[in-house]
Amino acid sequence: MDVAELLEVASLLVPEEAATENDITVRDIWDYLVHDEWEIALGLLEELGDARSLPLAFWEQLAEAAEQLRLERSATWCHWRCSEIRNGVIRADLTLGPAAEARRTTPISGAGVLRPMWDIGLFSPTGGRAVSIAGLWVENMPMLEPGGRATVRLVPLTPSHWTHVQPGQQITMHEDRAVAGTAVILEVCRPAGAMT
Template identity: 40%
Template sequence: MAMVPADVVNEAGVTVVDVREYPDHDEWEVALDLLADFDTGWRPPTAWWDRLIDSAEMMGLSDAAAWCRWGRWESIHRTVRAELRLLSPAEGGRQTPVPGKGILRPLWDIGRRTAAGRPGFARGTHLGGVGAGVAAGRHRVGPPWSAVPSLWRHLQPGMTISMHEGRPTLGTATITETSYAR
């Protein structure tokens, strides 16, 4: 926990001082979850993520370890964060919930166009099993390991991109933060 700057606060308003109380009550999983959320307003180094991954694996928390691996990947490759709104089935959205854990790798209309003027979709990920039609909170949106990060670098906070599964639009995402090196 000494790696986290004292002034960093996660989205829930929790500080590293708050997290220190959980291990005292044998609430190690809660502490790990809160520590993995300290990536807003602070760029955790890969060593931070390595420690969280090791901790999650020692506790047998495979989902938490996978999330921390994603955080580590973001620390190296940068990311785009956005507020995601999924369309309801009545609006043409999915009839079933969006699968989590990186199972769905939707296409994103990020503003590129083909020579014919059609959208030049980019493959990206959506993490966090949000059900169809649910107004979602912050979810990570970014290129998967095999994507070309340079395709995403033009995105800026305030821009809106659309999420697709084939031609139909599944939702829209408004960019809230980018951390690509310029």
């Protein structure tokens, strides 16, 4: 499929009553599609998708369209949203350790590149602390500096490890044995296997 077809299919998966914060609806997006303004249509469809729960197929269509348009950040975000639907997502308030106290002295990328280990209260078969891996996306920031604080989105590598995690729970981030940051869980969305 070409970009126009991908965006048309994605727009058909959005409920007609859905609107962005600026009251842009699917009908408005169709006007952009008719005039071949695909980047604008893609951005508005992403906004609509971020405001409500939409099926995996929606994000897959947007990811492919973004790749064809060579919009790397949009493609990465759409693939990330596909992962959230498949594996679930945990939103948390993360504070990184300051550079003087932690091993990390450089900022972390906000675009889902880092997959740190998390102490979420699990134990190994021998009784020691166990960690679980989750990808990390920083909301509304391209980078998070050491000592910085931000809302993050975590996509568990093994969703079954995270079933006990609840809002209000504190977890710790590790890039090695040392604690790299602490986070308080804000929201837990389980995998949406039925949303295909």
